[in-house]
Amino acid sequence: MKPFGYARAASVEEAAELYAAHPGARYLGGGTNLVDLMKLGVEEPSTLVDVSRLPLDTVDELPDGSLRIGATVRNSDLAAHPMVRDRYPALSQALLAGASGQLRNAATTGGNLLQRTRCPYFQDTDQPCNKRVPGSGCGARDGVHRDHAVLGYSPQCIATHPSDMAVALAALDARVELYGADGSRTVPVAEFHRLPGDRPEQDTVIRPGELITGVVVPGAPAGLPSLYRKARDRASYAFALASVAAVLGVEGGVVRHVGIAFGGLAHRPWRARLAEEALLGAAPTTAAFERAADLELAAAQPLRDNGYKVRLARNLAVDALQRLAPPTST
Numbered sequence: 001m002k003p004f005g006y007a008r009a010a011s012v013e014e015a016a017e018l019y020a021a022h023p024g025a026r027y028l029g030g031g032t033n034l035v036d037l038m039k040l041g042v043e044e045p046s047t048l049v050d051v052s053r054l055p056l057d058t059v060d061e062l063p064d065g066s067l068r069i070g071a072t073v074r075n076s077d078l079a080a081h082p083m084v085r086d087r088y089p090a091l092s093q094a095l096l097a098g099a100s101g102q103l104r105n106a107a108t109t110g111g112n113l114l115q116r117t118r119c120p121y122f123q124d125t126d127q128p129c130n131k132r133v134p135g136s137g138c139g140a141r142d143g144v145h146r147d148h149a150v151l152g153y154s155p156q157c158i159a160t161h162p163s164d165m166a167v168a169l170a171a172l173d174a175r176v177e178l179y180g181a182d183g184s185r186t187v188p189v190a191e192f193h194r195l196p197g198d199r200p201e202q203d204t205v206i207r208p209g210e211l212i213t214g215v216v217v218p219g220a221p222a223g224l225p226s227l228y229r230k231a232r233d234r235a236s237y238a239f240a241l242a243s244v245a246a247v248l249g250v251e252g253g254v255v256r257h258v259g260i261a262f263g264g265l266a267h268r269p270w271r272a273r274l275a276e277e278a279l280l281g282a283a284p285t286t287a288a289f290e291r292a293a294d295l296e297l298a299a300a301q302p303l304r305d306n307g308y309k310v311r312l313a314r315n316l317a318v319d320a321l322q323r324l325a326p327p328t329s330t
Contacts, residue, residue, distance in 0.1 A: 002038075005047035012179050012213055015051050019209045020181065022047035027211055029072060029111040032103050037116065041125045042132055052108070056213055059083065065219025071110030071177075071212045075165070076101065078109060088217060090226035090245045094168035097230045100237045110212035113166055113176065113192065116203060117159035117267075118239055120144065130156045131200040141303070147241060150300040150309050152266040157200030158303065160264055161193055162239050167263035168228050170271050171245035174217045180210035189215070190261070193268030200267075224249045224257060225324040229316045231264075240264035242313040248284065248324040255279045260292075260321075262313055265300075272296040275317070284325040286318065293317040 005022060009015035019025045024046035026034060037043035056070035059081050067083055078084055079095035099107065121127040121139040128137035140148055140158050148158040169189040176187050193204050206212075226247035232238040242264045249257030258279045260272035275292035282288045293314045300310045 002041075002044055004038075004045055006050065007047060008050040009054060012054060012056075012211060015049055015054065015211050016180055016209055018047075018049045019211075022049070025049050027051050027110075029108040030074070030106040031111075032099070032107045033111065033115040037123070040123055042116075042123060051110075051211065056110075062216070065222060067217045067219075067222070068177075069109050069215045069217065071108060071214050073109045075099070075104040075107045075109070075112060079104065087222040088168070088172055088226060090171060090228045090247060091165070091168040091217070093228040094164040094230075094243075094245060097228060097240075097243075098164040109165075109215055112163055113169075113189075113212060113215075114204070114206075115162055118162050119148070119159040122159060131159060131196075131203075134199075134201050144305075145303050146305045147239070147264075148303065148306055149266050150302045150306055151262075151270055151297075152195040152268070153301075154196045154198065154200070156198055157196035157267065159196070159200070159267060161203075161266070161268050163269070164228070164230065164240065164243060164263060166193070167243055167261045167269040168226075168245040169215060169217065170261040170269040171247055171259040172217050172221050172226070173259060174215050176212060177214040177216065178206065178210045179213050180207055182207070184213075186216070190269065190271040196267045203267075221247045221249075221257065221259060226259075227320045227324055229320045231312055231316060242309050242316055244313065244316045244320050246317065246320040246324060248321060250284050250326055253283060254281050255284050260296075260317060262296075262317070265309060265313055272317070279321075284321070286322060289318045289321040289325075290314075292321075 007018045026045040028048040028050045056072040060068045079092045085092045121129045128139045174189045228245045230243040240263045247259040258276045262270040275296035278292040
């Protein structure tokens with residue numbers, strides 16, 4: 001057992017101060033990922049700053065119709081929230097597709113966004129991993145990489161981001177609220193996680209000591225048909241081999257609003273901008289959906305053992321869009 005300090009923050013401001021006062025500190029919410037990594041020796045924080053009891057546990061409708069989700073809202077509570085189920089079904093579905101009921105009861109909104117990759121080379125301290133130890137190499141490239149990235153990876157890292165919730169939030173144009181030493185700021189969920197490049201140890205654009213205080217889902221996609229589809233090795237308690245979140249608004253026989261994001265394919269939720277651009281103003285037909293998916297996935301560069309992911313993601317996306325389109329469109 002490696003010793004570590006513990007401090008409980010009573011406010012967002014105190015949390016940031018405690019973090020700054022303890023080099024090597026980590027914020028502790030539900031702990032469903034951090035504590036596991038501590039047990040494995042991957043994370044060795046000097047101090048845990050407990051933020052689980054901060055007043056960030058509500059879901060509130062804002063005057064502009066947006067929905068603000070506090071960082072400590074539990075995944076199970078968020079999935080069951082009436083406004084989430086009614087307005088953003090893809091988000092509720094994504095949450096319920098993740099982990100297990102017990103873990104969803106503990107996991108928080110902020111922690112879900114900050115969970116780290118489940119790459120076995122990252123989690124095994126006897127294996128080389130540039131994300132865990134920069135410069136040590138990437139064992140997965142020539143090793144077992146069936147579950148790894150086909151988009152946006154680099155020679156340094158081919159890991160994928162594991163969150164289901166983040167994929168839905170990216171498709172819904174949600175924004176992450178952050179608080180740190182320099183004050184408050186917001187970042188689009190689709191830009192919050194990084195591609196690995198030559199700094200794979202940096203999962204997100206979060207600055208040292210910054211704390212997620214909430215997520216805001218805009219009112220624009222509220223009430224539009226949305227869906228989350230996930231393919232995995234077993235029916236539950238498994239990470240995505242590929243997944244897709246889609247929201248589709250059709251008016252006058254053409255697509256007026258569309259949001260598509262893939263999971264399980266990259267180091268971050270992959271917002272399908274090329275596919276969206278191809279669909280805007282087009283008739284919502286199966287042929288249009290297929291063309292858009294093919295256009296987005298043309299950039300994929302599968303490795304030795306994960307080429308199946310490209311076709312799997314394509315089929316998931318086309319199927320999801322077909323389900324969302326008006327019955328006469330296909």
